[in-house]
Amino acid sequence: MRYAMAIDTKKCVGCSDCVVACQTENLVPHGYARDWIVEVTDGTYPQLELEYRSERCNHCDNAPCVRCCPTGASFISEGGIVKVEHDKCIGCGACITACPYDARFVHPEGYVDKCTFCDHRLEQGQDPACVAVCPTKCLYFGDMDDPNSEVSLVVKKRKFKTLIPEAGTEPQLYFLI
Amino acid sequence: MVKSRRDFIKISALGTTGVAVGGKLLFANNNKQTKVVPKGPFKLPSDFSRTPTYCEVCFWKCAGWIYKNDKGEVQKIIGNDDDPNSNGRFCPRGTGGVGMYYDEDRLKTPLIRVTDKYGNQTFEKASWEEALGLISKRLQKVIDVHGSECIALFTHGSGGKYFGNLVKSLGSHNIAAPSYAQCRGPREVGFIATFGDGLSSPEPTDIRDTRCLVLIGSHIGENMHNGQVQEMSEAIDKGATIITVDPRFSTAASKSKFWLPIKPATDMALLLAWMNVIIEEDLYDRKYVEKYTYGFGQLKAHVKSMTPEWAYGITTIKPDVIRATAREMAHASPAVIVHPGRHVTWYGDDTQRLRAVAMLNALLGSWGRRGGFYIPDKAKVPGVPHPPYAKPTRTWRDAMKGKYELADLALANGVCDATIPDASLGCSIKAWIVNGTNLVTTLPETEKTIAAIKSLEFIAVIDTMPMEITGYADVVLPECTYIERYDSLRVTQHREPTITLRMPAVEPKYDSKPAWWMAKQLANKMGKGDYFPFDSIEEELDWQLKEVGSSLEEMQRIGVKNLKRPYDDLYFKDDEDIEFNTNTGKIELYSTSLEEYGFDPMPKYTAHPEPPEGYYRLIYGRAPMHTFSRTANNPNLTDLMHENVVWVNPKVAKEWGFVNNQEIYLQNQDGAIATFPIKIRVTERIRWDSVYMVHGFGHANRKLSRAYGKGASDSELITKVMMDPIMGGTGMRGNFVTFLTSKPVKEEAKS
Ligand code: SF4
Ligand code: SF4
Numbered sequence A: 001m002r003y004a005m006a007i008d009t010k011k012c013v014g015c016s017d018c019v020v021a022c023q024t025e026n027l028v029p030h031g032y033a034r035d036w037i038v039e040v041t042d043g044t045y046p047q048l049e050l051e052y053r054s055e056r057c058n059h060c061d062n063a064p065c066v067r068c069c070p071t072g073a074s075f076i077s078e079g080g081i082v083k084v085e086h087d088k089c090i091g092c093g094a095c096i097t098a099c100p101y102d103a104r105f106v107h108p109e110g111y112v113d114k115c116t117f118c119d120h121r122l123e124q125g126q127d128p129a130c131v132a133v134c135p136t137k138c139l140y141f142g143d144m145d146d147p148n149s150e151v152s153l154v155v156k157k158r159k160f161k162t163l164i165p166e167a168g169t170e171p172q173l174y175f176l177i
Numbered sequence B: 001m002v003k004s005r006r007d008f009i010k011i012s013a014l015g016t017t018g019v020a021v022g023g024k025l026l027f028a029n030n031n032k033q034t035k036v037v038p039k040g041p042f043k044l045p046s047d048f049s050r051t052p053t054y055c056e057v058c059f060w061k062c063a064g065w066i067y068k069n070d071k072g073e074v075q076k077i078i079g080n081d082d083d084p085n086s087n088g089r090f091c092p093r094g095t096g097g098v099g100m101y102y103d104e105d106r107l108k109t110p111l112i113r114v115t116d117k118y119g120n121q122t123f124e125k126a127s128w129e130e131a132l133g134l135i136s137k138r139l140q141k142v143i144d145v146h147g148s149e150c151i152a153l154f155t156h157g158s159g160g161k162y163f164g165n166l167v168k169s170l171g172s173h174n175i176a177a178p179s180y181a182q183c184r185g186p187r188e189v190g191f192i193a194t195f196g197d198g199l200s201s202p203e204p205t206d207i208r209d210t211r212c213l214v215l216i217g218s219h220i221g222e223n224m225h226n227g228q229v230q231e232m233s234e235a236i237d238k239g240a241t242i243i244t245v246d247p248r249f250s251t252a253a254s255k256s257k258f259w260l261p262i263k264p265a266t267d268m269a270l271l272l273a274w275m276n277v278i279i280e281e282d283l284y285d286r287k288y289v290e291k292y293t294y295g296f297g298q299l300k301a302h303v304k305s306m307t308p309e310w311a312y313g314i315t316t317i318k319p320d321v322i323r324a325t326a327r328e329m330a331h332a333s334p335a336v337i338v339h340p341g342r343h344v345t346w347y348g349d350d351t352q353r354l355r356a357v358a359m360l361n362a363l364l365g366s367w368g369r370r371g372g373f374y375i376p377d378k379a380k381v382p383g384v385p386h387p388p389y390a391k392p393t394r395t396w397r398d399a400m401k402g403k404y405e406l407a408d409l410a411l412a413n414g415v416c417d418a419t420i421p422d423a424s425l426g427c428s429i430k431a432w433i434v435n436g437t438n439l440v441t442t443l444p445e446t447e448k449t450i451a452a453i454k455s456l457e458f459i460a461v462i463d464t465m466p467m468e469i470t471g472y473a474d475v476v477l478p479e480c481t482y483i484e485r486y487d488s489l490r491v492t493q494h495r496e497p498t499i500t501l502r503m504p505a506v507e508p509k510y511d512s513k514p515a516w517w518m519a520k521q522l523a524n525k526m527g528k529g530d531y532f533p534f535d536s537i538e539e540e541l542d543w544q545l546k547e548v549g550s551s552l553e554e555m556q557r558i559g560v561k562n563l564k565r566p567y568d569d570l571y572f573k574d575d576e577d578i579e580f581n582t583n584t585g586k587i588e589l590y591s592t593s594l595e596e597y598g599f600d601p602m603p604k605y606t607a608h609p610e611p612p613e614g615y616y617r618l619i620y621g622r623a624p625m626h627t628f629s630r631t632a633n634n635p636n637l638t639d640l641m642h643e644n645v646v647w648v649n650p651k652v653a654k655e656w657g658f659v660n661n662q663e664i665y666l667q668n669q670d671g672a673i674a675t676f677p678i679k680i681r682v683t684e685r686i687r688w689d690s691v692y693m694v695h696g697f698g699h700a701n702r703k704l705s706r707a708y709g710k711g712a713s714d715s716e717l718i719t720k721v722m723m724d725p726i727m728g729g730t731g732m733r734g735n736f737v738t739f740l741t742s743k744p745v746k747e748e749a750k751s
């Protein structure tokens, strides 16, 4: 089992529904977010290109945040999901510095918080909240070890890129381009 | 006659669609008060962990479920899978709708304006009994002294139906929504003039099956009208061509095969040139045009000289691009949509521009065809029985002195005009009820609106939030949010006829109440209780639902019910004989009704004013996470976007020495300056002759703690209105702004 997400930048409209759905699903306090939108414009008028990316933790195979955690609060859970055990977290912020994607933040309650791939929903057989809400259906989620999963198929079929591959983190978010 | 609106399309033998409930459909018009009283007990909100609703954050009215946590508190809203408007997925505004309920700045109690002995006016908290008593007394006084026609209602939202019933029961038909003359009115009239029918909401655009989608100043993806966004994405997946015409590189433009960065205010020339190419190159749907349309010969002659070369000089779009895009549309025909857009009140010739859009669709044979425009269906739900309404002797139309007769709905600005005393008219409107619309920012020409308000004898405002308009009220009533109330059933058109229930998830917070209850109390106090024959809204809904074979109990469980289309008539059949609701019974390329009223039967290009030196055309629009001022204070949505910025092309920024995030003030051609500063966003995504900002920011009421002073209000800069002579739409894109690096100090008024 290797959970991964593919994000179709050709369809994403940058609406932020994925952000607000994550906030209401996971009770993320106002002013914080586990996922976010990046807008990139290229070129000069009228030769322009625009890309929207819905970003979150890359649930890296080689996760620097897990390696640097002094208490073991950051760990890799089933299916490769990178998680933080709140009780063990002392809020030192080492992982925040280590993450090249800026995916973590200190929750006002003192622990480090981040995207969980909504594992509480996966247990119920549901898609993550952001995937389930996206009006453009541009987010694909599933098991990369299963060659017939939607996410495997779409990554096989389409051109894609990952973010900051040079960091060697082996990220599991695939941006379809 | 264009004005008479009959069924969507008169197809012989398929005339009435909807549910057959025998003679009961007539019941609504029967004055005998045979009350069918289904008594409860009905379940309470607390009996459910999830309750059905339809979203109130925009008019798309997506159906969904409100989920509560284990403490019984509202947690999240998720789309209902059976709903054709949302397909189980809400847009960001709908998902963030919980913020409307949790907003601590909400109106909490009824308020009454009082004047102390020094002449200072303040609001004092009042009981519902006091507030409603005062409203009924003051309305009665207006009726006694001036007549019931001197009462007007402005409404936007679901409560409007109940206040509308109240106002009509009192004998007035002055009921207006700013969504008409300030927004989509011209396209309704333009399409009615062509096809005999308008578009309504949700628009019957068959985007999911289209092969070519043409957007002209319509920015799907930034306007999150849910079903359209979803279907556009589906169309992208299926490889449809998108053509976007916009001076701004919109989100939709970035998804398009062709982006036509048109010079603003010249769209009409492009539309005419497209028709020229399609006719001259024989690309139109000949069979369709011959069978269904009237006036093709006249149109052909009319557009003969309007070549792409002619349009190039006006629009700056190259002739080969105009030809290539016209061919692309024709190639996809009839699965092509030249999208009518929504907010189309731009330059005053908007009805004619939307006529051109409709005519182009007619040439391409897309109306009534798969991948073009489908024929919507709508459930027939009987209205609540009530005595007949008294026929008013005057309406706001009298103040228009014969103008705008083709408006098929009331003009909010017309009602506003009819309020300003005019000796030649006798009586003006003396009392307003305003429900769920912040008139001071939704109507252009703020000063005129305020002048109208000042001449009123009484104004009551019903809202959930302390919007600016509440500051002008004599009485303010706090409405509970859609999360806390029942409302009338949603009966909107779509591919399939559905009905949808909204019920409260929780009891109303604070001392707020639902519109139904307020309107009924007022009716009782004013001797019009017969118009609200049911004791509770649960009874009313249960009665209505039983009339169509459902019940409140069933709808509480399922939320959305599909009543099934009775006939297979989503599209025209091949070679079907169709009678359109126009004078000629045909799709009118040459409009006999416009001609009858003295207007151009076919659209012409008129040049519109251009920005003077140092000024830029003010273009405004929407962001996906907001519905104008309705969401400006929503804690979930301000988290995503808390202010607007003004988009400026890098060339312009360089000329002015501006950098990103620099605060400036905007001043328009008439010297109007926006109250609050706005930050600059330097971006290639906007033409050098225009600036762009999102509408709905720059709120001046401190009681809106998150929205106050955040960004600038474009409404304050829209002082020039280009009236549409056909239907009274208020064209708002003829305003130009320049930048001030500091705010000029206003001269103190000498006292
Ligand atoms: S909800 Fe979907 S379309 Fe909207 S920003 Fe997120 S990923 Fe993009
Ligand atoms: S997977 Fe869940 S936690 Fe992660 S961004 Fe999406 S909604 Fe948030």
Ligand code: SF4
Residues within 6 Å of the ligand: B055, B056, B057, B058, B059, B060, B061, B062, B086, B090, B091, B092, B093, B094, B095, B224, B225, B226, B227
């Ligand atoms: S489109 Fe969005 S805001 Fe409008 S009704 Fe649907 S969910 Fe609500």
